[in-house]
Amino acid sequence: MSAAAALLALLYAGLMADGLRPDWAWAVGGLWLGGCLWACRRRSARPLAVWLPYLAWALLSAAACGGRLAGLGALSRWAGALAFYAAAVTLWRPRHRRRWLKILLLAGPLLGLAALATGWTQVRVYGSGESMTGFLPPYYNYTCFVLAACGAAALGALGGEAEAGGLLARPALGVVAGLCASLLVVARARSALLGLLAGAVVAAYRQHSGRVLKLAAALLGGSAVVFTAAMMALHVSGPLLMLKLDKAKAFKRPQLWLAAAQVIADHPVLGEGPGQFESGFRRHVFAAGYGVARYRFTTAYAHSEPLQLAADTGLVGAVLWAGGLWASLGPAGASLEAQAAVAAAAAMTVPLAFDNMLQLPALAFLFFSALAVGFSDERRQEDRAAPRGWAAAALLVGVLALAAAAAARVRVELSKESGPPAARLARARRREDLWPRDPGGFQAQARADMGMRPARVEEALSALRRASALAPYDAFVLVWGAELQRARGAWPQARKLALRALELEPDFLQARLLLAESLLRQRPAAARAELSELERRRAALRAEGLYGPERSRFTDYDRQLGSLDQRREALLRAALHS
DSSP states (O other): OOHHHHHHHHHHHHHHTGGGOSHHHHHHHHHHHHHHHHTTTTSOOHHHHTTHHHHHHHHHHHHHTOOSSTTHHHHHHHHHHHHHHHHHHHHOOHHHHHHHHHHHHHHHHHHHHHHHHHHHHHHHHHSOOTTOOTTSOSOHHHHHHHHHHHHHHHHHHHTSOOOSSSTTSHHHHHHHHHHHHHHHHHHTOHHHHHHHHHHHHHHHHHHTOSHHHHHHHHHHHHHHHHHHHHHHHTTSOOTTGGGTGGGGGGOOHHHHHHHHHHHHHHSTTTOSOTTOHHHHHGGGOOOOOOSSOSSOOOOSOOSSHHHHHHHHHHHHHHHHHHHHHHHHOOOOOOSHHHHHHHHHHHHHHHHHTTSOGGGSHHHHHHHHHHHHHHHOOHHHHHOOSOTTHHHHHHHHHHHHHHHHHHHHHHHHHHTOOOSOHHHHHHHHHHHHHHSTTOHHHHHHHHHHHHHSSSOOHHHHHHHHHHHHHHOTTOHHHHHHHHHHHHHHTOHHHHHHHHHHHHHHOTTOHHHHHHHHHHHTTTOHHHHHHHHHHHHHHHHHHHHHTTTSGGGGGSOHHHHHHTOOOHHHHHHHHHHHHO
8 A cells, every 4th residue: 555545545534533632542543653653754845844933832832831741742743633624735636635635525424414313313312412422422423524525526626627537427416415415414403504695605616616515505594404304303403403403502722712711811822731721711711601510610621723733732823833834725726626626625624714624634534635635736746855854754753643643641540549549649650740730639639648547637728729720610629628627627718619619610519618617606697507508409309300319310410519528517507506
């Protein structure tokens, strides 16, 4: 198998293997990609060189964020995606680009039908396509990203000189486009539907014909009408099904984007560090309103690639990334596959504004491969200057992929809390050293400190303070600290922490119990009032079903908010009535 064919095989295999998300899969994919890069070593390294400023800045950002291994995974994936693009520009000839198009036209329907198989029950009963994950779990948006690209590519190819038979014949292209449009409608994937329409607009503009755009409008409109009518006939939803008004309360993207802007404002130059968005988001968590808890929502992604880039590597990094993309693109091609690739790239660009598709390696490969096929400059492939960069790139991508997988394994091992307290304490401290902005390491240290004999209360409190500084909206850490202060007899400090926890989570029953206990000696009337409020909120949680047969619909976070030490509650009530 040639290196060009191996690169195509990596793209297809990645789409069918969970997008290369698992650490082991990315390690294999990185080594595979490294082999393809090695085959380029006698060719021009210019396609690589244009990305070096961004990668160097990302490395500087990772070093500045602290933690020896914190940004390794994100660095590895970005380096791999950009190297894949450079290799595709360098290796692929017209026959490989034609194969790329056929692979995409085959992969789209296959992924889409697999997604429909996993989500059809939910679609039929609830009219929701969120279980349409197929080969790309856990989010249906990943499959819809590929469907938008595939449908747009089919529409783009319709305007070219189609083959007389086979997959690139006009009837076959129309069937693929119609299937992709229908599956997107069934999934109610709004950003992907907009992307497919954008791809059709670009294809129509480049072909100077409105035929493609009219076909796309007919496919999308017809699919939407048919699906909505079917769901209404099944009494699943009403005529506004495609607007997803039933999801309006759960739609938190605007608040998330505002939080991402605040993260960017915190570190506008170097950013949080590659892959470290979650550490910044913890400082700007918003009340999501899911279930009982207010602040249980957390995320590692900004749900917008431009915002993610700016948050991770700063505004400078985002500009360098955009500059690398601009410098790497050649003129748009006029061939059949180039027409299809340009439409596919346009279709994929729209969802990138609303979600983080490029964080999945195989989807990043798909996006950059469309750019390579649609905009590559043949003259650059013939340039033989500066051939030395490919061997270094091959080594770097392979080593980074293995190192990222090893780092993920180390993190799993250090997160284990089995064994004697001394061993757990050593693992927790090592975890803090390697991932200093992860509050979980400090919480693990606090648990280990309390497991020592005698218990190391002061050290545990210190670790909890550092955890709370990293996650200021985590009410559990505050209550944990309040419990330790209670054990020390430091009631004023316990009261202060309990009050802060209740500001975040008013339904945190154990925090209310702690507050009532802290008021018992000096303000018994206030303690009685807190117990009354505790009972009122417990009754409200019971009415919501938190303690009943439907409690499984609540998260562990919600259930912990609604639990408390009933023995201590009984003792407190007895003390107040004595």
